[in-house]
Amino acid sequence: DWDDIPPSSALEEISEEEAVKIIAEPLLPFQSSTLRDYVDHSETLTKLVHLGIFDLSQVEKRQKAGQLLLTLDFEKDIRKVLLFLKDVGVEDNQLGSFLTKNPYILGEDLEALETRVAYLKSKKFGKAEIAQMVSRAPYLLLFSVERLDNRLGFFKNELGLNVTKTKDLVIRLPRLLTGKLEPVKENIQVCQIELGFQRNEIQHIVFKTPKILTSSKKKLRKTFDYLHNVMGIPHSTLTRFPQVFNSKLLRIKERHLFLKFLGRAQYDPAQPSYIALHQLVSLPDEVFCTEIAKASMQDFEKFLKTL
Numbered sequence: 001d002w003d004d005i006p007p008s009s010a011l012e013e014i015s016e017e018e019a020v021k022i023i024a025e026p027l028l029p030f031q032s033s034t035l036r037d038y039v040d041h042s043e044t045l046t047k048l049v050h051l052g053i054f055d056l057s058q059v060e061k062r063q064k065a066g067q068l069l070l071t072l073d074f075e076k077d078i079r080k081v082l083l084f085l086k087d088v089g090v091e092d093n094q095l096g097s098f099l100t101k102n103p104y105i106l107g108e109d110l111e112a113l114e115t116r117v118a119y120l121k122s123k124k125f126g127k128a129e130i131a132q133m134v135s136r137a138p139y140l141l142l143f144s145v146e147r148l149d150n151r152l153g154f155f156k157n158e159l160g161l162n163v164t165k166t167k168d169l170v171i172r173l174p175r176l177l178t179g180k181l182e183p184v185k186e187n188i189q190v191c192q193i194e195l196g197f198q199r200n201e202i203q204h205i206v207f208k209t210p211k212i213l214t215s216s217k218k219k220l221r222k223t224f225d226y227l228h229n230v231m232g233i234p235h236s237t238l239t240r241f242p243q244v245f246n247s248k249l250l251r252i253k254e255r256h257l258f259l260k261f262l263g264r265a266q267y268d269p270a271q272p273s274y275i276a277l278h279q280l281v282s283l284p285d286e287v288f289c290t291e292i293a294k295a296s297m298q299d300f301e302k303f304l305k306t307l
Contacts, residue, residue, distance in 0.1 A: 044070070044073060044074045059100055062103060068107045072107060077106065080110050081106050081113070082095070085105075088134055089131025089134070094135050105138075105141060108142065113141055116140075116143065116144070116148065117130060119149070123167065129171050132171065132174075133170070133174035136174050136175070137174035137175045140178055143177065148177060151170075155170065155176065158188060161203060161207070169206070176213065187215070187220065188206075190221065191212075191220070195228075201236075204239050205242040208242050209242045212242065212246075219249070222249055223252070226249060233267050237277065241276065241277035241278050244280075247282075252280070257303075259275065259293060
């Protein structure tokens with residue numbers, strides 16, 4: 001049976017015989033709450049489901065996506081978008097999750113999509129970089145050239161980055177181009193006004209850990225408060241190791257208190273028993289205990305029970 005052998009690629013040609021199975025078009029059910037009910041009636045949906053392209057139950061949750069798919073014709077509308085995505089570099093094995101997240105792209109005008117990719121190329125993004133960005137931020141190609149241009153300009157100006165660094169930033173976190181800008185502005189202000197970082201320090205922090213721009217303000221404040229006011233770590237050190245802001249605060253607290261208990265909580269690079277922030281947060285427990293705390297895992301576990 002054809003169903004038992006999934007096509008190796010979403011764009012594989014199918015035989016006449018298989019096409020006939022798909023093309024029978026009964027009347028559409030009058031009203032239905034689930035897309036699944038339409039599959040037998042819609043050639044387009046049947047093909048998309050048979051090609052293993054996406055998860056209907058997830059697509060249904062997206063506003064108006066179901067209605068859109070029922071109006072599209074596979075041969076006329078969808079095939080060329082699938083070929084376009086393949087050409088952009090979305091891998092066959094990523095196509096399903098890509099279209100489940102963004103079924104709307106199937107209704108976009110092909111010329112508009114090509115113009116957006118041409119714009120990214122004109123900004124000197126390489127083919128592999130564009131493929132990575134589109135795969136990781138599925139809504140990226142729904143944005144007009146003007147909007148993409150405004151976004152890149154925003155990060156360049158707001159952070160005072162040069163063109164190369166701006167590019168690098170959005171390659172590493174492409175959802176910066178598709179997400180809301182308000183929270184990003186607020187996070188930059190929190191770093192500057194509340195946490196007291198200088199503009200050049202913020203540039204460095206954001207460049208090293210772009211996720212800071214989208215992380216929760218509450219977490220940023222709390223983590224900074226503990227590192228700076230409790231552990232006494234200066235702005236200059238936090239700027240050198242901004243990855244610490246991505247760590248769980250509980251982990252920082254537990255490890256710091258254990259080191260303090262052992263008399264080893266020394267974060268001043270000028271001192272001989274200095275412990276670097278990245279060693280404090282990024283090492284697995286076993287390595288942290290033996291190499292940094294010079295203690296056993298049992299000692300650490302016993303200590304945690306006293307907290």
